[in-house]
Amino acid sequence: MYQLLWIFFLYAFLGWCTEVSYAALRTGKFVNRGFLNGPVCPIYGCGVVVVLVGLTPLKGNFVLLFLGSVVLTSVLELATGFVLEKLFRQRWWDYSDKPFNLGGYICLEFSIMWGFACLFVVDILHPSIEFFIRLIPHTLGWVLLGLFSAAMAVDLAATVRTIAKLNRQLDQIDQLARRLKTASNEFGENLADRVLEAAERSADWKEDWEAAAEEWSQRRAEFQVQLAQRKERLEGELAQKREQMEDELRQHAQEQAVRLQEGHDKARAELDAWREKLQTQLDSRVFGQRRLTQDALHPPPPGHGAAAPPHGAPRPLQKKMNCNFHYAVIPCR
DSSP, X not given: OHHHHHHHHHHHHHHHHHHHHHHHHHHSSOOOXXXXXXXOOHHHHHHHHHHHHHHGGGTTOHHHHHHHHHHHHHHHHHHHHHHHHHHHSOOXXXXXXXXXXXXXXXXXXXXXXHHHXXXXXXXXXXXXXXXXXXXXXXXXXXXXXXXXXXXXXXXXXXXXHHHHHHXXXXXXHHHHHHHHHHHHHHHHHHHHHHHHHHHHHHHHHHHHHHHHHHHHHHHHHHHHHHHXXXXXXXXXXXXXXXXXXXXXXXXXXXXXXXXXXXXHHHHHHHHHXXXXXXXXXXXXXXXXXXXXXXXXXXXXXXXXXXXXXXXXXXXXXXXXXXHHHHHHHHHXX
């Protein structure tokens, strides 16, 4: 009994150290993986005690020791995980993501690991543990075992109380969750009914919208046809109006040209008549001037006609004739 208690406490502590080291390597931080608050994992202590008691006779047979270790540790891990979950509604490990697992409590990978770990404990580690236990004085050993047992009992009681209190709170939470679920279901049913009604209305609205869209498309096509016809009619009217205006402008230009030609001909005729009249006047005046010139150059003999001017008197007629002569000669040129 004395040796089994020491084996239990020592391997419980070593198991706790192993779990903390494994968690630190995986998460990069300290995680207390023990069931209790203290630095112990009772399942490791119980497991080693069961293996040593049940499999020590198979120590010389490597294969049987390995298979027996796999079976015993798997059964112990399965039972412990199941009981802890049912009592405290909490899982301390979960292998659900591992292949070949049973309810998440055990899996093939870790069962094989426990088998090799038991081989290491039985053949290599446990002789050193036995030697360490024999070094402890018997009386001191019982005292230490008493202290360890009392500390574990207090820790176990506190843990159970905490977990029980937590379970009561979890019960309240479960009740609240059930109420919330009931309310959620009622709300979901109402929502589903409204959604179905809305879907039906949406289907009706979709049909109406499709009909309206089709009607609008027809009206749009008719409007485009009317617009094209009106555009064609307006273009025809515009072309006709343009031709009419071009004809009017052409006719007006012709009339203006006729009027201008008539005005030009009339002005030319008047100019020619005025020129003829002027020429006639000039010719008559020139004729008269020539006659006067001839009379001046060939005056009648004295006593024939008017009396001769006295000697030394001026001859105005000759001077006048000279002036008229020059006047008459210039137009003739």
